[in-house]
Amino acid sequence: MEMETVKLSEIVMKWFPDMLPFFRQNELNFKIVLRDGLSILEEDDAMEIIQYSICENQNQALLH
Secondary structure, X not given: OOOEEEEXXXXXXXXXXXXXXXXXXXXXXXXXXXXOOHHHOOHHHHHHHHHXXXXXXXXXXXXO
């Protein structure tokens, strides 16, 4: 499978749709490159990506 670029919103909607209201729009638009694509992403990996994305967005906010 080829790499696939998705928005964080796609990962959240697939695995944790109840978390969607807790994200800002700019966080949901965060682009993620998945080595093997969204179709084989597992729940644990999705949560790790979400956690990393939150930390990355917080770091960016602190730098501004």
